[in-house]
Amino acid sequence: MRYTLPVAVFTAAFPISVQAQGVEDFFLGRLILAAGLSPAPEAAVPRAVTVVTGEDIRTRGIDQVAEALRFVPGVAISRDSGPGGMTQLRLRGTESRHTQIIIDGVRVEAAQDGYADLGGLQTADIEQIEVIRGPQSAFFGSNSIGGVVSITTRRADEPGVSGQTALEAGSDGSVGLNFQVGVRDERGGLTLSGIARNQGGWDISDTPGGERDGLRNRTLSLSGDWQVTENWRAGFLLRARNQNYDFDQFVFGAPTVDEIIADAPFTGRVQERIGSVFAEGDLVDGRLQLSLRASRFTFDRQTFDAFPSDTSTDRNEFAIRGVWALDGATVSRSRHTLGFGVDRISEGFVNNDADLVFDPAQLERQSRRVTGAALEYRGNLAEGLDVQAGVRRDVNNAFRDATTWSVGLSYAIPETGTRLRFSGGTAVQNPTLFAQFGFANNFEGNPNLLPERSRGWDIGVDQQILGGQGTVSLTLFDNRISDLISSAATETGTTPVNIEGTSRHRGAELALDAQATETLRLRAAYTYTDARNPDGERLLRRPRHEGTLGVDWQATEATNLSLDMRRVVNNLDNEFSTFVGVPVRLPDYTVFNLSANHRINDRLTLTARVANLTNRRYQEVLGYAAKPRTVYVGLSTRF
Template identity: 45%
Template sequence: MAHHLRLGVLATLFLTTAASAQETVELDPIIVSGGLTPVEAKKYGRAATVLTSEDLEARGTQYVADVLRQVPGLSVSRTGSFGGLTQVRLRGHEGNHTLVLIDGVDVAAPNQGEYDFGGLIAADIERIEVIRGPQSALYGSNAIGGVISITTKRAEEPGVSGRFGTEVGSDGTTQLDFALRARGERGELSFSAARRDTGGFDVSQTPGGGGDDDGDENKTYNLTGRLFLSDTVTIGATLRHTDRISDFDTFNFAAPTAAGLVTDSIANAEVQETFGSVFAEADLWGGRMSNRLTLSFADIDRQGRDGTGAKNQDNTGTRRKVAYQGTVALDAATLDAANHTLTFGAEWERLTYRENDPTVVFNPGQLIRQEREQTAYVLEYQGDFGNGLSTQISVRHDDNDKFRDFTTYAAGASYLLPNGTTRLHASYGTGVQNPTLIEQFGFYADFVGNPDLKPEQSEGWDIGVEQQFWDGRGIIDLTYFDETLTDEIGSRFDPVLNASVPVNNTGTSTRKGIEAAARLDVTDRLDLSLAYTWLDASEPVPGLFGGTRDAIEIRRPEHEISLGINYALPNDRTRLRLDATHVAGLYDSDFKTASFISGNPADDFDRVKLKDYTVVNLGFTHDINDRVQLNGRITNLFDENYEELEGYGTQGRTMYLGVSARF
């Protein structure tokens, strides 16, 4: 109650000091990753959220995962300190059900099919698009929950430009970031680099405060470029590399108490991620047809040390992909003038994974490189009927060398009513999720692979209404969704093998809920934003007396609401930002009990409810002049003590101050 009262006082303070002069920032009307070709937001049938670089700057947050917490339908969980494993879930799905693209490149770890957001710094991010609901009909496996597409910054004006930024803060945190960009008539080139170090805090919450702090060191480099060979032919490339070292504490299964789940240690993980692509684009038939050929790759190396400092991990995962895409105008001489287009494409992908060090494997078979391949074919139709109705329809067929082949479908529609302020949108889609390489082959001493696993399958639909009001100064979007997942992959403890084994759950997992997003420009200086999610997600688990029972899906809160307040001072140089997030109905697995080694499969699904919490962040930016900006923020303003995962501590109140300059 005290936290809510303090939040109310702060909100009232912002509201009562409102005056007039801030220029509001409108979202870009194009959703680049909504289809195989870009779609206007007002014509898009699926549920989507777009965050711009202005949104990231206003929040002042240095990690993308923390910006995503304000997106409806999305939940984030981090294992303690910055740099710890950070999972993002869409509409109650697993982390590996969300496809993550950076500059169009799939960045998920090949062994787990999931991207760890723990190392994604926001310094060079221009735009984030979050597409919710099954997207396999466009993107294949790993997209049954949705897609998060991230675009890095490019040169915005001809000539050479750049940026330099630095920040210092609590827990010995320092950051340096630098960007240099060039743009001319024949092409463009952008380079950025960032280094962030933090001493962190004791994730294990050692009684008496005697534990070691768990820090993180992150170095990220990004390079993109395009060359216009002619008016119709363009070539380009992207390259991104992240090198980080993250400390963490030991997790103890079957600890007698919550305090014993995570204990202080000197364990750490070193990760090197390299992603890239080379592409060529060509227009044909006077601009009526476009073509794009892309070769992309991902290489992820990971080394780890246990709580004693001994090496216990050394593995490598790779992805290689070749993709072709062509788009043709169906009703006009050029794509720019077309209301109806057809896109067709094909892609080939190979995934590999292996352990590298014979001294840390548990059997020689783990040193064998495991791999699998798949080929896919996709069609998408986009149509604008000129009467407010627009549609997107897609179908995709995947040929797998290890699993059953699948065909997935999706359709979306948007209708703008004659009043010009009310838009209806709806979508339907099916999805498929292949087992991960870890689930298929094992690789861990306490986790045995299952080559007989079936891919997970999903089906979902949503319907929503978007309403503008107050002469366009306000907008609210309300969406209801309903999704089912069959053959969900879980795990069972096998007492004979003394290890967990992945299995396809019997029955259907359900996910339904409501997503709401609203924005209101109260005055020219004050604007408000709101995001809310209600989620009902469950999975079938073995019953105590046979059959199955429904269990709450863990790490997905039932209720999550976020409030954002932006206020510009009368000097037109200083902007204040308050963010508050309230989380309720969050559960985790009850790892404290000895049931995890009892051999009773029903015991594997005990749940524990975590405490509801509210976190408030406060920040500012001040333009010293047209090119130099001062910024600062206080995170967890009221020093809330809470958990996102049982046993893992979260950061208390911290303060940061930074300065950036453009040239």
């Protein structure tokens, strides 16, 4: 079976423009779906972009999206729970709420707290992950100060019926099963995917004799597309995820650091639902491409601990996007295009359980809406010289309106295999609904919060090596955020406030991906991050240095081995043994992962992997033990 990106679906409305092909085939690369208001070839995207393919994920034995993102430059992941609990992504030193997460065109960060639940997001049905770094609000609105992560799931692309299944078991008691089955003809297709995974986990409190904190995940997805007429295509997506996970108790004022996390039988429950319909068309003899999409996202979370909670958030979105060829050609052959988009988003948040609130008024549903309009110009100004510029206006009913902009420029030099790029712009982050209206133990929302604002830039170079068999990339970045939302003490606890001054996030990213020989592929990434608040103090959980190395070896025609190393140096977190958080440096660490795949025949493949090969004891968040050595074996089949 062959699964590919649903490129046919996207290019039905947004074909690849030849403006990106001014230098024939040079750095043409893959199609970047989140390039702006419409997809674009990698060569035409003047921004720092990293793509993790489904093939990479499966070759390296990566089972969760968060684990795949750890090897992307500019990304810092922290997990303060077992395999299914809170897992936060910080892009270029910004907050986790500053990165927008998209699955098949639908935003999935919860309006309650502003970040997506990466804790149990599995990779089994994923075909591609795009990470676009830097301010992106001109194209994507709020929640994109740090950038955007766009995830595309697998779709059947071969005529007829096809599919695949995989089964895996782990030394921690884990058992996982996933499947995809699809049908396609010349007019369209359907794909059904399912994931069932019980993960034994580990004791995050690291208490002798403590119970393991595990995960139970069930994910089901159904998608389809249909060529309604010669010029119009329509489709849909339905996706559901149910998840149960375990976690332990955080103890404020614990006498020692080792006792900050206490073993406890606490559990959490997540229900996530995604629904989307779209139509895409080719109008005016190909000079206009138009896309319409309506989507709904809901996220329900319950926690059963010392301070239980039961909340629900939802987001409804309707969007129209299009591309117009400015030079009279078709969009697919135009050197100058104008993209446009209009969207309307409504978000809601509610506390569900009357027994868990202090005042009946806290059960009222809180909601807000925003209407946005955006323009984007893309042009090939000269041979190898591409430009992208965009502007967006957001009209809010709950706080002040915002205008954001973005500009990018890239220049390719085919004689030397070099591409120079620059991008800069502004971004906005609306306060989360919980920050505005929520409550918790000793916490009070603040409906008068202002949106956070940022202005950032990056400059980089991509250099081909080994005769075009590899690429080295270097990027320098700087992002400054004002009206940053933080916590302030009150008589009864804390409340969110906008802090005065500007926080600064700057650093450097280095990446290597090279096919060194016919059988050996080398991968490397390094990120230097210096993120500070307006007082000049370093922000927590942003390692100063983080680097990765990877080797893929095609040992035989049927056998592949992969080894990955990740090194983290100079990471800070708060120590709460005296009730007041005091920044402390966490121990540096190095982690190795090993995976192997052996193709038994054209249909069967045997897999094996070892996470944390050397059984390194380390912490990403103070007090929380990270994953110990775990061995997995599996078998996959295709038909």
